[in-house]
Amino acid sequence: MEEASVKLLELTDVTIRFGGLVAVSGLTFHVNPGELVGLIGPNGAGKTTVFNIITGVCPPTSGSIVFSGVSVGGQRPYQITARGISRTFQNIRLFSSLSIFDNVRTAFNLHLKNGFFGSVWRGGSFRTEEAEVRREALELLEIFGLAAYADLPCRSLSYGDQRRLEIVRALATRPKLLLLDEPAAGMNATEKLELMKLIQFTKERFGLSVLLVEHDMKVVMGICERIAVIEYGRKIAEGTPAQIQKDAKVIAAYLGEEASDARS
């Protein structure tokens, strides 16, 4: 994808302050359509805060966020999701009392035509829509190998499968941009490999752009096309994985010895 093409997500000079603490400062950065971008940085660098800014959980103190040509700064999270940004969470946040199927179908709410009265009246259009939602949700679950367990409580899934279900749920909102917050956290080496395949597969299958926050360098370097590095809320480098690995600032800030190990 060319730099010059229309950007899907564009953050310009975004700053957020929590009282005296400047969590993110003057961040400018973008995601192109169909791109897989990594956002890395040491602990407390502000990665998750950037996610929270993009998804509307914490509106920025200043700066602009433009998604598909529309400014989304200051909008509520559900409005931003409706525009096509969906996310997963660092600490899994499934709807714990609901079944796997219900977790997914809840995310279809956004596109429902039948609201309160339709759901109580249960007319023809409601039943058609409900069947449609069921079909689509099961189809999504099928793709990720979870359809067989659709009616089980989501708590009964293994940790890796719960992360997978979060991705399915995020996809059910029909996003254009998927934000993954540390999807590899707590996974072992095999699971991480599977995850990398899964992310790339998801991106191709649904024609998405993906923004990935991740601590695990193998995962980030393995699948990202472009990486932005932040430290203390400022962007210190941006480039391809190869460029980032050689970047002196990045090595100093973050990769340290691990980076030199990786190169040797």
Place this chain on the structure above:
Amino acid sequence: MKSKISLLIAVLFFGWLSFCFSGHREASWPLPQFDGYLLSILILIGINIVSAVSLNLVNGHTGQFSLGHAGFMAVGAYGSAWITLIHGKEILSLMGVFVSMPAECLFLIALLFGGLFAAVTGLIVGIPSLRLRGDYLAIVTLGFGEIIRVILQNSDALGGARGLAGIASYTTLGWTFGVAALAIYVVGTLVNSTYGRGFLAVRDDEIAAEAMGINTTKYKVVAFAVGAFFSGLAGGLYAHFIGYINPEGFNFLKSVDVVVIVILGGMGSTAGVTVAAVVLTLLNELLRQTEQYRMIVFALLLIVLMILRPQGLIADFGRLLPWRRRA
């Protein structure tokens, strides 16, 4: 399958409705003749089902802990009594020309007015206060309930502290269980739809719900308004059953009574809450024999039940039903 069951419920509901239009306070066929005491217990059970099932939508399904339920009941009770008591004659004479059952129509209008008035009150209270969570919301709703009571106590037009007396006895068994069936149907179908799963999502994780495109504020306000509407209906039924209402009847303890039914039945379980409404109302009557120790025994039973069944009487009721096992 599910739609067939809802159809069945709807048919039963309309059956009840036509039955209740028979116009007698006493039950008629197909029910046996009840004596007055038994009949009044049954009606109280029905009223408690309505208020508990509606509160359950707010406290149980949507997870917004409200302690102001009696306030909405009061609004509904006074609203409907205002219609039948003060405008009853005009409406009756007006309608006598057009419809064959003017008294029933008057009661329907009064009930709906009380319910809608309560729903509007719910909106007014809910929109600002539902920004709060947990304990804070509980305190605000508690305060709201008290405000309603104090306003009623000081409004001479509505009888002040003396209350309103001489309300016509329109509430029959059919009306009560018709409204109860309606409440169960509405809450049940709502929660079992894709739209309604949003209420549960809001309860489970508000941040995740919002991130999945659910307007959490709207959901909370809708739950609050629907809950208030049915509490208003419950209040209307109560007023036209007892025939006399006063502000003290809708104090904080009344709210707690309903909350107890909801917690005991299982937060978020319509079936459980319905059963709990029956059990607790009956228990209240059975314990009359213990006279002044009634409340002690009652409280002890609650404590024991909470220790043995913290999830509610039948929180996993769905698993017992053959047609739900699949889901």
